Amino acid sequence: MIRVAVLGAGRIGQIHAANVAANPLAKLVAVVDPIAAAAQSLAGRLGAESATDAEATIRRGDVDAVVIGTPSDTHAHLMLVAARAGKAVLCEKPVDNDLAKADEAVAELKKLDARVMMAFNRRFDPSNIELRRAIDAGDIGEVRQVIISSRDPGLPPRDYVAHSGGIFRDMAIHDFDMARFLLGEEPVEVYAKASRVVNPALMEEFDDYDTLMVIMQTASGKQCHINCCREASYGYDQRFEILGSKGMLMNDNLRPSTVRRYNATETEALPPLLNFFLQRYTDAYRNELDAFLKALDAGTAMPTSPSDGRQALRLAEAAIESVKTGRSVRV
Template identity: 40%
Template sequence: MWQLLSRLVNNKLLLTQLGKQCKRGLSSSTEKKLNVAVIGGGRIGQVHMETLSFHTPLAKPVMIVDFIEKVAKSTAEKFGVAKYSTDFKDVLKDPNIEAVWICSPSSQHSEQIKALAAAGKHIFCEKPLAITLKEAEEVIAAVEKAKVKMMLAFQRRFDPNFARAKQCVQSGAVGDVYAVHLISRDPAPPPIEYIQSSGGIHNDMAIHDFDIARFMTGSECEEIIAYGACRVDPKIASEGKDIDTAITLLKFKNGAFCTIDNCRQSPSGYDQRVEVFGSKGLVRFGNNFPNNVFIEDGQSIRRSDLPFNFFMDRYTDAYRNETKEFVKCILENKEPPTSGRDGTAAMAMAIAAKKSLLEKRPVKLSEITA
């Protein structure tokens, strides 16, 4: 009898567990998914499409757009997306698409954001919002008028190292922030053709550092002094009309200072380091490596490998985290953590830095934003 009762009890428990699992499966399968599209099938578009397709269960890519039909078609096939197009206006016509990831060339962002906002689509945009501050303000006004959500892709904020350092600063671990030091160096210069149209080192490279400086200090920049030279490749100066090595000093409204150290070539690979120093101490972190293996012999103790040599590898988690966060913001009706205002602030800092470099003097942000 006891054996019979035991079997009955065990069977009841098993049925209860199966019932719970079925409910969880039903809930997961019926949970609302966000229908999304990606404009731009290039390198960064592929990254976001992969995250939306394979790492974000509550998102469903339904269209990919690229002006090169072969790219649009192959991307759709690669990720199992039902529709592809060479015209972003097809996204506007599709009522099922709720949010759009803009990964197109910078010169197209302004037009696309305005059109998408007017069509009621939520927008995730790779930087920049626009080419000029005036255009950027027009874009923000269009988004606010349409009452859609827009998030600008400053991916470093979503990297585990940057995010944890910010948490430490916010918790008061360093006390009042006195100084921030940012090192940001690329493994190799980009093509001269890119530099000729990028707006210069402060616009295409240091703009991430300008955003992180605001992020870490929690304040707005009021004055910038920039120094620079061409030390890596003389063609960057003669043909690109730019510099490749820069030191930029920022003064913030809360009294904090920040130094930014940029170079277009680092022999040891992608170099990304941060230190935040304050009244109680400091927080800092160094480069990410493919592994934690060290070699120890009679000559030295050293790492077995160099840091990550490509920003896509260094910031894999960050790119995924920012995309998943925007999906969450839309579904939960929350404000995105990075906005168009963050984009215009960093853009104004880049303009001020370039002006300081050319005119060899400190430049107040009020000169740029007035």
């Protein structure tokens, strides 16, 4: 039984804590949040202790592993605190909002031979697992292009925007990781454009954007196009298309039902898209935690590493540089 503390009682912390409590390989020992009421409420529902001091909880003798679901700018520090204490870590993306700090953290984690997994949950979505399996099986031959559409149903809360590190480091970071996952090669050139069309005033205040497009290319010529927007009036839009030398793979949006309706005013009307990432990626979060716990239990390599987190962040930084300079950036 792996004894786990979950750091953070917000949206993502609630998902992780519930999954830990339900997993037969784990015991949820504690939920930590600086807001005591939030920690107490979540911990109380799941039969765990609550706390407000993350570092003290990490160092507890009855904690074997921690799940970090705190704000992005705390990730690197908390990972290092846990690794120095000999604890295993499942950490939400990104490694840090600052690439230099991320590089320092990744280097120290390697020296410590720490057991750390980056929580790129989309790799663990059943449909995305099937995409990778089909590519590996040669179903579409050699991959030539990857197209990723990623659109949220609405802007996140103001406080979230303030600490997120920006749309490239926060939202598109998943897409940079999925690009690497599906291309099977590292992009070496990045070109990006970004704009403020959803809420220009809010984005200008935080020097951020709400709409972007990115084009990347690998050394062998494989290409990836990513488009993201903070607001899609029709719901949470998540789609993938992979073009290969022998065919194409597509992963479309999920809906509560596959029923299509036809009448005098519309045809092929479908139910609305799932509301947001908490509903769309329920299985992915569960599978991600299970992969982490099984790797700990078996002593095998983590399926995603801090180096994966660093590479996705480097692509985000290159995209930001491209937006500011108007030029493509070599990685």
